[in-house]
Amino acid sequence: MSHLTEHYRLLLGLDAAWEVSEVSLCLEEKRVEISLMHLGGRVTCPECGAECSIADHAPERNWRHLDTMQFETRLCARTPRANCKACGVKTSTVPWAGKYSRFTLLFEAFAISVIQACGNVKNAATLLGLDWDSVHGIMERAVERGLERRQLDSLDYLGIDEKSFRRGHSYVTLLVDLTGSRVLEVVEDRTEEAANTLWKVLSHQQKDQVAAVATDMWPAFVNSIESNAEQAEVVHDRFHISKHLNEAVDKVRRQENKALAQADDDRLKGTKQLWLFNPENISEDRWIEFETLKNQELKTSRAWAIKEQFRWLWEYRYAGNARKFFTRWYNWATRSRLKPIIEVAKMLKRHLENILTYFRHRITNAMSEGFNSRIQSIKSQARGFRAFKNFRTRILFYCGKLELLHEKLTHQNS
């Protein structure tokens, strides 16, 4: 047995203070139990770091470790307790596990990569043979570690964006590093106060370096940008703008469809998607249907044409030419006698200066829209995230680009 115990000691990367005292195989239960023994000497106080004598040993406990040939493997040990003059008697930390974890560092690292690869917490839990709470605990500790070590210097382009959270009118707001493609923080709600909370992850110096922030025309977000990063320019996001225009087209269509239906005309019925998609995304047979429809004298086709025309704005190289284009577009839109279109046109004019900033910075929340599918899948996995905290943990776990492994393992790798 002696070379087997030595083999495990090396595998576990134990220092000289620990020894593998026994390895027992339970063939029937498919379990390996590795008993570890502290060899005495001095230990470090977990509170203040002082070298102390050993007071006594805590009762035996165990940690789940990486499986050995499909045998569930556990480490068992009695942890020495430090007799600290300043702090009292404290249970010292063990080299193979984090402070409050029931798993070894290597097991947690393995679990993290399984959770990442699965993209689905429930499947990962089944694969790892763990319950929901344990998996969630691993994710929570990983995110905490990652946030502690995160680098936030030289951020230049940020995005502030909202996402629906629970059913109904419940939202969360995200702060995104557009250059680094990562979510920096998530808060509940979409008020100015909520947005101000987002900025707290950055120091004054870090806020001062931000050149521009992409966001919707939502006043709460704009106000929070102005009060937290005075020098940063606001760039109204082109995807939000096209969303507003799409909504206006759909309003026109619904009104017109109602009026036509009264005269038994159902031309516009079931055509909602045709007017909203970019023409290149329409399937071929629906394209033929759409071609005939959009060339008819319909309010909806006029609204659609105005919306489509606006997309050319983004093709300009210089803000001056884009501004001229906007003026022509605006005159057309406001003379259309289509109320929803006129309303959006006026809103765009009010925010024009912060739309034209796009030509200086070329940023959009499109990248953070890329998190959409990810966040959507996180949301759909959990039957109603009762606790916002859990939702935040998962978003940061999957979209935060955090260093999730324990520091010890990161150093070993590099």
Ligand SMILES: [Zn+2]
């Ligand atoms: Zn101490």
